Amino acid sequence: MDLVEGYGSSDGDEEIQIPTEPKKFKVQSAPEVGLEEKYLENKLYLAPGQQTMSINLTHEVLSQPVLGPENRNKKRRENQNVFTGVVEEQGISEFDFRAQERSFRSLGFALNPSDSVEEAKYVGNQEQVERLKGNNFLTNTIKNNVDLKRKAKGDPSIVEGENAYLGPWAGYEGEKLGVQTGPTDEEKAAYIARNATKELGEAETSKKLRENEETTTFHGKNERDYMGRSYMHPPVTEVEHVNFSGQSEVQQCFAPKKCIHQFSAHGKGVSAIRFLPKTGHLLLSSGMEGKVKIWDVYGSHSLLRTFHGHTKAVRDVTFNNDGTRFLSTSYDKYVKLWDTETGQCLNRFSSGKVPYVSRLNPSEQNLFITGQADKKIIQYDIRTKEKVLEYSEHLGAISTLAFVDNGRRFVSTSDDKTMRVWEFGLPVVIKLIADPSMHAIPAIALHPSNKFIACQSLDNQVLVWGVGDRFKQNRKKVFTGHLSAGYACQLSFSPDGSYLTSGDADGKLWVWDWKTCKVVKRFIAHKNAVTIDAEWSPVEASKVATCSWDGTIKFWD
Template sequence: MALPLDYSSDDAEITASVAKDAFGISSLHMNKKLRVDESMESSAATTDSAPHVLAEDPLKMTSLVTRPTDTQMNVNIPYQDMMLPLQGPENPFGDRNRFLNQNALAGHVEEQSMSEHAFRAQHLTHSILGYSANPSVDPNAPAILGSIEDAKANNFQTIDTLRASRDERKKLKRKRENKGDLEVVDGEGAYVGPWASWKGEDNQVDFLAGIGAEDDEEEEEEEEELEHTIKKAKPKKGAVGQESSVFHGTSLTDYQGRTYMSPPLADAPQLSQEAGSQDCFIPKVCIHTWTGHTQGVSVIRTFPETGHLFLSGSMDTKIKARMLYSALCACLIYITSLQLWDIYTHGNCLRTFHGHVKAVKDICFSNDGRRFLSCGYDRQMKLWDTETGQCLQRFSNGKIPYVVRFHPDEDKQHIFLAGMSDKKIIQYDINSGEITQEYDQHLGPVNTITFVDENRRFVTTSDDKTIRAWDFDIPVVIKYIAEPHMHSMPSVTLHPSKKYFAAQSLDNQILVYSTDNFRQNRKKRFAGHSVAGYACQVGFSPDGKWISSGDGEGNVVFWDWKTGRIKSRLKAHSKVCIAHEWLPHDTSKVITASWDGLIKLWD
């Protein structure tokens, strides 16, 4: 039997050899050499056409690829490696925009931060005027690029700040073509407005520099203001201290010496009866239309007790009064004036009250109807004499009043409340003309004020979507109603029984609350009309059998108070029906007012 290489039968020698080289390390070099020689012999005939790229063993290279977040290197890279030209793949951990701020062949690349407006201003200034600011960060660079002479002539102003003098504008205005006529669309004399061309071509720079049609208009306005300051200012009609009224009838009294304040019992004998004593019905036909307003009507109020007069408010700032029975009807509109109208006999306007310089917001009669309050967006509240048309007093705290209400008690007719735009309810004393109390718990403008509980309390609604109840003359809320699903309620009306009040909610429904505990009566909910965005007035028939409301489509909707069902939908106007009033002594007569400027009487 053939023995293996280096075999020895001596057990001692085998043991010593194994102890010295247990893993056969001594034979590793010889075996590796033999394998290398065999591979070289086998590949001697092959040809290697690949270029020799790596001049150094990659395992022995000391270069290190670092990440942007690294703060130190554990290998000292030789200077020769750091100065080598860029080659090979891109560093996956490097920023792709790291070469943007390096030097370029065309010059030095600098990074600047500026707004869009500043860039456009400098760009247009350089394009039109021939100079611009130098954005270079080099301290030795010039401050201006372009023409230094032009920059000094314009006082180094940019295109957006450069303005010509008044003499230059006048001179340039003569060189510009006319704007044309607005009525001519095409052809000679057609309207071109601010796009009017120039008679010469040398004015383009001045035009782009800000000397244009707008400057011409500003110049004309400045001249008009200068002339206005030189001349004596003419007092504005309806301003404070300039209140007046005009009577449009033939005589202030009749043959018996009675004015339009007296109810016409001869023409309307039902006025002597108690209001609500007769059964009421839903009206169906329009029997009269008043067209005295030039803009939309916003509010109407009937004369207390008898209802033979009514005031209507419109967006033409006028207040007009009309007569229902025996010819007087009051109409309040938004034109700095108030007017009194005749309804039953001739339907003419009897008196116009001038006093507000802006739209009238609300009006309110006193208990006897001899005086009424008006408030408008001119921040004024004025007390008028209904019969003579004289402005008795004026009140203002600098805020816009949204609602005014007299205190209903006979011994408190010298007190009224006003809901203001600054979230407060102001209490005024007419005798002293001063504010006696403020209620300031609301978080939005106050829209309505309604007296309840024998006039000892009142309820207010606001844009903050809450209902708050107050004790009169005590600025502490006794009841606070606010639910997540509630909407603003800009109109509130008291039921003839005084036990409930109905609130117009802007989510297209009418909600009913009791006046004793201020809880909502969930069994009475009236819906089916569209009033979202409109403060449409809620109304009750004198007997309390019907509840009515206008809507945004010009309809008047009537519901049964007991069942809550819609009984009739009357198409009254072409625009939103914002206000309506039931006549207290008639069974089925309703006055409606709309933003179409019309007031109609229905029966």
């Protein structure tokens, strides 16, 4: 009841308060705030990672350190104060910078990079500046010379001759546009006479070389024995485990182990060696001094004959099928055919370009092909002494050639890192092997079965291709381990086809098993020089000959 009594109307005498409308105040979203120095020092800092600011601050404020602890692992900014001043980054055109840099290097002056009016406009050789009037190889002297005057436009009624109409195309006074410059008539006549004398001298020297300097020297006592047999005949005395008739079956071959003889063959490096086909009792070698020599293998191990006729290094030699003749390929732009027995030069072939390799067709011995430095393969006929055909599809110098399929086809490699298969007598590529991962192939060897070729790749690998009906790479056979990059190290198979040999840049001889691709033997054959060639004897099971750029030839057994 007390609550009811307490709840009652107010006294009538009291005044009733009427609510009034609240006053409206103007909101200032961006009030003017005084930025005192003390306020800046205590309150305003740059947050880490902040990239924009809504107010303008002085340089002193912006250069203050970033709020928070300093990262010790972060590199400090390099000190820009140097002895000559302060280093500051500036934006400049690459073209303008290179132009001024080359001008200063070639002419001795350049534009002054400073903006100061008091300093000179150019820095460097001021005499050169005055002489060239500040022009370099990129500026036009006529255009920048304000003293020159334009030529008169001429009379519009005159087309040619004096006072002809030039119009807006009139040039400047003193210009030499269209004036022919160069050697005078006297200088041209002297140049022609000098070159004619030089060419005549070279022609006479070449003619003298062909006619008189192709000689041979026999180093033995007698060229023939009491029965009239020359050194081309196999040894009369029996050699143990050697059959020179060539009719017996191929023996099982073994990897060589030790050196049994060494020849000091050439005054300079030895480029190639070849055993006499079938009997193998003679060894042919070519040298960097331009000579070709033939050696006795089983008798006295002596030099039998030297062939003189090249003025530059001989790069390659190759026998015909019976060994009675051979081709020598030299850097003097000549391929020469020699008689192995008499040493007589039978013929000379040249197209005016440097030949690198020559190969006789095994089925047509009167034809041979030559790979040249001008990206072409030339086919010659020995009987007519003329060029028969030209194969021109490669994009680089020819590295090596190899006949396959009994001379019906041949393979060529080039510095363009491609391999091409040709039909002999038809200058059209029947197979092109080009892959971005391929390297140049400077050497090829044909397997005794005539079914595979081994290719020396300059990425320190020996790759294998099948040469049957389908010319395809055998990717399961890859021989590695040696260092051949940069050198044309030749390859050779053992007579039974069970081993593959190659030299390398360190002077080693590598022997791989043909079936397993594993290294069977490796040893240093020549110290401090590349082993450029290795040849298996055609009649002995384990004899290998190696040659090197140190001028030596070694026999291994």
